[in-house]
Amino acid sequence: MDVAIVGIGMHPFGRTDGVSGLDQGVYAARQALSDSKLDWNDLQFAYGGSSAAGNADSMVSKLGLTGLQFINVSNGCATGGSALQSAYMAIQSGMFDLGMAVGFDKHPRGAFTVDPEASGLGKWYGDIGMALTPQFFGMKIQRYMHEYGISEDTLTRVAVKNYKNGAMNPNAWRKNAFTYDEVAQSPMVCDPLRKYMFCSPAEGGCAMILCRADQAHKYTSNPVFLKAVAVKTRTFGSFEVFSQSQALDRAGAPSEQASKAAFEMAGIGPEDIDVAQLQDTESGAEIMHMSENGFCADGDQEKWLQEGHTEIDGKLPVNTDGGCLANGEPVGASGLRQVYEIALQLRGGAGKRQVPNKPKVGYTHVYGAPGLSGVTIMTT
Amino acid sequence: MTSIANQIPIAEGLFTWPSNDPRLLGSKCNNCGVVTFPAQAGCPACCGEDTANIEMERRGTLWTWTIQGFLPNRPPYDGPETAETFKPFAVGYIELPNQVRVQSRIKCDDLDQLKIGMEMDLVVEKYVERDGKDIIAYFFEPAGQR
Numbered sequence A: 001m002d003v004a005i006v007g008i009g010m011h012p013f014g015r016t017d018g019v020s021g022l023d024q025g026v027y028a029a030r031q032a033l034s035d036s037k038l039d040w041n042d043l044q045f046a047y048g049g050s051s052a053a054g055n056a057d058s059m060v061s062k063l064g065l066t067g068l069q070f071i072n073v074s075n076g077c078a079t080g081g082s083a084l085q086s087a088y089m090a091i092q093s094g095m096f097d098l099g100m101a102v103g104f105d106k107h108p109r110g111a112f113t114v115d116p117e118a119s120g121l122g123k124w125y126g127d128i129g130m131a132l133t134p135q136f137f138g139m140k141i142q143r144y145m146h147e148y149g150i151s152e153d154t155l156t157r158v159a160v161k162n163y164k165n166g167a168m169n170p171n172a173w174r175k176n177a178f179t180y181d182e183v184a185q186s187p188m189v190c191d192p193l194r195k196y197m198f199c200s201p202a203e204g205g206c207a208m209i210l211c212r213a214d215q216a217h218k219y220t221s222n223p224v225f226l227k228a229v230a231v232k233t234r235t236f237g238s239f240e241v242f243s244q245s246q247a248l249d250r251a252g253a254p255s256e257q258a259s260k261a262a263f264e265m266a267g268i269g270p271e272d273i274d275v276a277q278l279q280d281t282e283s284g285a286e287i288m289h290m291s292e293n294g295f296c297a298d299g300d301q302e303k304w305l306q307e308g309h310t311e312i313d314g315k316l317p318v319n320t321d322g323g324c325l326a327n328g329e330p331v332g333a334s335g336l337r338q339v340y341e342i343a344l345q346l347r348g349g350a351g352k353r354q355v356p357n358k359p360k361v362g363y364t365h366v367y368g369a370p371g372l373s374g375v376t377i378m379t380t
Numbered sequence B: 001m002t003s004i005a006n007q008i009p010i011a012e013g014l015f016t017w018p019s020n021d022p023r024l025l026g027s028k029c030n031n032c033g034v035v036t037f038p039a040q041a042g043c044p045a046c047c048g049e050d051t052a053n054i055e056m057e058r059r060g061t062l063w064t065w066t067i068q069g070f071l072p073n074r075p076p077y078d079g080p081e082t083a084e085t086f087k088p089f090a091v092g093y094i095e096l097p098n099q100v101r102v103q104s105r106i107k108c109d110d111l112d113q114l115k116i117g118m119e120m121d122l123v124v125e126k127y128v129e130r131d132g133k134d135i136i137a138y139f140f141e142p143a144g145q146r
């Protein structure tokens, strides 16, 4: 049973003082319902999540107490992607025909605060100052640059591109396109990554209406079909955030595993993708995720960025909505934002940032602590 | 010189203490030989449950590093600095030959000299003072720094 996305909704990302995270989720849900001309009481189920803004299922008291099955999803940075995958499986199993995946969040300002013991680490690990995600990002790209000859110039180009795309996205947080020099000269945060190469915790909400593919045309004239959804966790030997030690023999990252599984499920390869959203928690992540997801060989990113292959008019536009860099990262909503953008691109509705020549196949990839990845492949 | 009685390790079982030649404590799987740090009962590689504690090498090479450029949030951070006294510090993974790569804070007089592949030695010493006692932690530093 194929699964279609027939409605998409979003509450703008960034900072919205006076509106709770939950209400941003409700707003996104109503947008998605209106996009598919459905009412909340038409839905049979929902999967939803947030990491810092309360229980998603309490949305029912605002949207209507219809008695539907609502399951809360909590899966770190992949919460949104996991909600989508759960909805996908609910329909694919034949148990339901029509439902929603929704995510929202509202994080305090500043870097994410981590509780080491909740992640199975010793208290000492945080005490001594190692429980910080930016350190991991710095160390992973530092090694990658050493092994594959990636320069700081390429790190800067990624950020400049994403802010430029974000400036064309009415829902983005950062609508100012930082210049190359502004990025390259911003303060060093975790060597070699600078301030404007990092995304920040933020707020926002995003929702999707999913249904059986054979019923999609009842709700919309331009459905988008989910050809693959895969979530994978780390295997022994991959270099992941919050590793007190790591094995001498490197193994493939969870993104590689999720990507392979998704391409296999969809029966296509990386060369068939017209537009992609790749997790860009910081510039280095987008660079490494280009190869971990199979789009280029290790080290080719240098050339790809110089030649503009990942620009909106390039051969593989990446993070056309500005990515995490321009949108910030409300953890519960972030993975769904990627799916929203690809759906919009495939529907031809992305306005000033629309990828030319009618893209038909899109890809999303989310990555998060403590080492998990979610990939979707979508077609028109 | 502080007396040993006044020195408390930051966590039990992380390194041998007290000792004139302290070592990190890891575990080795009796089935597949994989080494982990800190010591743990289950093997992350083969899922076996038969592991033995071992002392780790004290010299290794720097595999990757970064510099923590801002004062980490408290909690969980519990270092001695204030916003005024904070200075960026280095963190990295040190590859211990035939064992494992260990994440560690790095004590380095000149952060500009950090380089992948450089030799690093284990040091176990005071991290912070709490309730009149010295909290002892492990660090690595460039070989020959002192």
Ligand SMILES: [Zn+2]
Residues within 6 Å of the ligand: B029, B030, B031, B032, B033, B034, B043, B044, B045, B046, B047, B048
């Ligand atoms: Zn083993």
